[in-house]
Amino acid sequence: MPKIHFLIVFFLFCQTSLFSQSVSKIYGIVIKGAHVIDPKNRINEQMDVAINDGKIALLAKNIDAGQATQVVDAKGMYIAPGLIDIHSRMGLNLPDGYTLRVGVTTIVDAGDADLNSFHDFRKNVIDRSVTRVLLFLNIKGDGYKGGAYEKNSGDKIAAETARLALANSKDIVGFKVDFTGPDWTPVDRGIEAGNLAKMPVMLDGGRNHPRPSLKELFSNHLRPGDIYTHTYTIIEDINARESIVDQQTKKIGSHFLDAQQKGIIFDVGHGSAFRYSNAIPAKEQGFFPNTISTDSSMGSINAFMKDMMNVMSKFLTMGMSLQDVIKASTWSPAMAIKREELGHISPGAIADLIVFSLRDGKFGYYETAGYKMEGNKKFECEMTIKGGRIVYDLNGIAKPLNNFFREGNQFRQ
Numbered sequence: 001m002p003k004i005h006f007l008i009v010f011f012l013f014c015q016t017s018l019f020s021q022s023v024s025k026i027y028g029i030v031i032k033g034a035h036v037i038d039p040k041n042r043i044n045e046q047m048d049v050a051i052n053d054g055k056i057a058l059l060a061k062n063i064d065a066g067q068a069t070q071v072v073d074a075k076g077m078y079i080a081p082g083l084i085d086i087h088s089r090m091g092l093n094l095p096d097g098y099t100l101r102v103g104v105t106t107i108v109d110a111g112d113a114d115l116n117s118f119h120d121f122r123k124n125v126i127d128r129s130v131t132r133v134l135l136f137l138n139i140k141g142d143g144y145k146g147g148a149y150e151k152n153s154g155d156k157i158a159a160e161t162a163r164l165a166l167a168n169s170k171d172i173v174g175f176k177v178d179f180t181g182p183d184w185t186p187v188d189r190g191i192e193a194g195n196l197a198k199m200p201v202m203l204d205g206g207r208n209h210p211r212p213s214l215k216e217l218f219s220n221h222l223r224p225g226d227i228y229t230h231t232y233t234i235i236e237d238i239n240a241r242e243s244i245v246d247q248q249t250k251k252i253g254s255h256f257l258d259a260q261q262k263g264i265i266f267d268v269g270h271g272s273a274f275r276y277s278n279a280i281p282a283k284e285q286g287f288f289p290n291t292i293s294t295d296s297s298m299g300s301i302n303a304f305m306k307d308m309m310n311v312m313s314k315f316l317t318m319g320m321s322l323q324d325v326i327k328a329s330t331w332s333p334a335m336a337i338k339r340e341e342l343g344h345i346s347p348g349a350i351a352d353l354i355v356f357s358l359r360d361g362k363f364g365y366y367e368t369a370g371y372k373m374e375g376n377k378k379f380e381c382e383m384t385i386k387g388g389r390i391v392y393d394l395n396g397i398a399k400p401l402n403n404f405f406r407e408g409n410q411f412r413q
Contacts, residue, residue, distance in 0.1 A: 055348055058347060083309075252282050
C-alpha cells in the first residue's frame, strides 16, 4: 500500500512539474540580440522578438529566453520582415528552392497565368508551395505569348478577368500587361480590369518602332498605384523602348520623376536586362525605385540577377540606405499589392521574418552589358521564418535545432 501511495504521489508530482514547465513556455520562438529594422513601424534598433501561434507576440529590449520553446541566438545580426518579391516569372516551377534561402516569404508571379490557366497554376504552384505565392493575372486570355497576341484581348477579357480576380482575391493581387505598342488597347484593357476589381496593374512595356511615349503612358493611362516594372531595363535595340535615363545626356526624363510623384510605382524587375547606365545616373539625380524585385527565371538566376538578396546588395552598393532597401523589399511591396497584413513586425502580425547578416568583404555586382560594381557589403540570409515556423537556418542558430524537415519534409512534393 505505501508503495502504491508513493507511485501516485510521484505521478502527480511529474504531472505538476510538466504542467508548470509548459505554462512557463509562453512563446514558440524568441529571437535574441538582433537589430530590428521594421520600416512600417519606424523601428531601427536592437530588440528581441517573440513569436507564438504563427504571429508576432512581442517586441522588447529583453525577453526572457526561458519563456520560449525555441531560442534563436541572433547577436550581431539583423531582423526584418520576410521579403516580398513582387515580380517573378516561375512558370509552373515551385519557388521554394530559390526563395526561402534568401529570405523571400512571399513571391508574386507576374503573368504566367491568365483567365484560362489560373486554376491549373493554383493547383500546381500556389497550393504546393511553402512560400506564399500570389499572382498578377495576365490580361491577354490565351497564355503568355507576347507580341501580337496581346492585341487579341477582346471586349469581354477585362470584365471576365476582373470577375475571376475578385472571386480569387486570396491569390490574385492585380493584372499584368506585357505592352508592345503603339496601340494602347492592351494597357486600357488592364486598367479596365483594375478599375472593376480595384486592383493594380503591373506594366512591362513598350517595344515598338516608333517607340511608344512613356510620358503619354504615365499621364493618360496608368493610375496612382499602378506599377511600371523593368524600370532600369535597356532593350538591345535602343530605339525600341524609352529608357529612364537618356543614354547620351545621362539625364533622367522629368516625366519619370513626375510619375513617381503622382503615385505610380517604379519596380526594379531586374531579370537579365537591368543596366547600371540607367540606375547609377538615376540615383545621382535623386531617383530610387519604390520596390525591389527580381524577375526571377532560370536564366536570370544563373546569370546577372542571382537572387533577391543580390539585387538588394546592388542597391545598397549604389548608395541606397539599408533602411530604404529593406522598405523597398518589404513594406512598400506589401502596400503596392494591397497585402498590408504582410511586410512588418507588429504585434499580432503574421510572423514572416528574416534574420540576416551584412557580410564584409570584396564583392562584384555585375550586369548584362559587362559593367561591374565592387562593394564591401553583401546581404546574407541566416534564417527565414514563414508563418511562425523556421523554414531555413543557414548556421543552426536555433536551439534546439529546427525540426522542420523531419515533419514530413514539406519540400518533397
